[in-house]
Amino acid sequence: MNWSLLFVIIIMILLLRVVYLRLKANSIKAESFRNLSDRDQMAVLKECLLNTPTRTNLENLAEFAKARGFNVDTATYLKFIERHMKNAWGKNAIAEDNEIYAAESAWVDAIRPLEFAEAEKARADGDMEKFVKCCLEGVSRLYSDEAIMAELEKLVPHCAKAKSLIEGYRDLIAARDASEADDKSLEKLRKKRDAWMNELLIDN
Structure with a gap:
């Protein structure tokens, strides 16, 4: 494309x-x-x-x-x-x-989303569950592929679904780059991105 x-x-x-x-x-x-x-x-x-x-x-x-x-x-x-x-x-x-x-x-x-500062405070307090949650929320407010992938890579040692999110985002990039610009293709791409965002933010 x-x-x-x-x-x-x-x-x-x-x-x-x-x-x-x-x-x-x-x-x-x-x-x-x-x-x-x-x-x-x-x-x-x-x-x-x-x-x-x-x-x-x-x-x-x-x-x-x-x-x-x-x-x-x-x-x-x-x-x-x-x-x-x-x-x-x-x-x-x-x-x-x-x-x-x-x-x-x-x-x-x-200009790092403020969620990352909250994440670091949580880690300092020993609350790793909140640390991961805030980091994932921060990722949802990034825009560039490079920034999103970099933050997800940092989370691999701490978040069980980080590797899955990385692979999912790579698939999303590939789908975006290969997509046509017609309404049907764009709707399919939107649904794929929404599914990835749901996985990113859902608690599990």
Whole structure:
């Protein structure tokens, strides 16, 4: 499957993923957003930035980070936004946007989901069950294949289903890369991804 079709699939999957969070908070100014936990707020802000890469969404994420004692590399992401604007009407806009999206995903994943900090605290407290649970929840909020696989590999010594999740994700990548872009193929791919996510997050 070529890069333009892959980009379409990635965007569709991302849009499905953001629906739940968007229902919980229509904007960062909403009372419903302020009532979310920090980890859910971060997830919403990152989803919004990836779906709509604007200066406003970047500033919202940067303000959230600063208020909690860490900074984000806004200068790098501003370059992504500028590239989107330049590519908007270009001949190879879709392919180039796909390349930018991959870089944006890596940038977003560098801001580790707060679930991983909770996991480390649980491990320090000797609660390995909570450690694994929080790590798996953190994986569910990553975007790039590399980040997802890296975190799952770390879990192999601690989580009985980690190897199965790794193999399942490899199968998902292969299915995604080989998939056509028609509705039936995309629906099949979505169901396959949903099944993998269910295995990731279900307690067993």
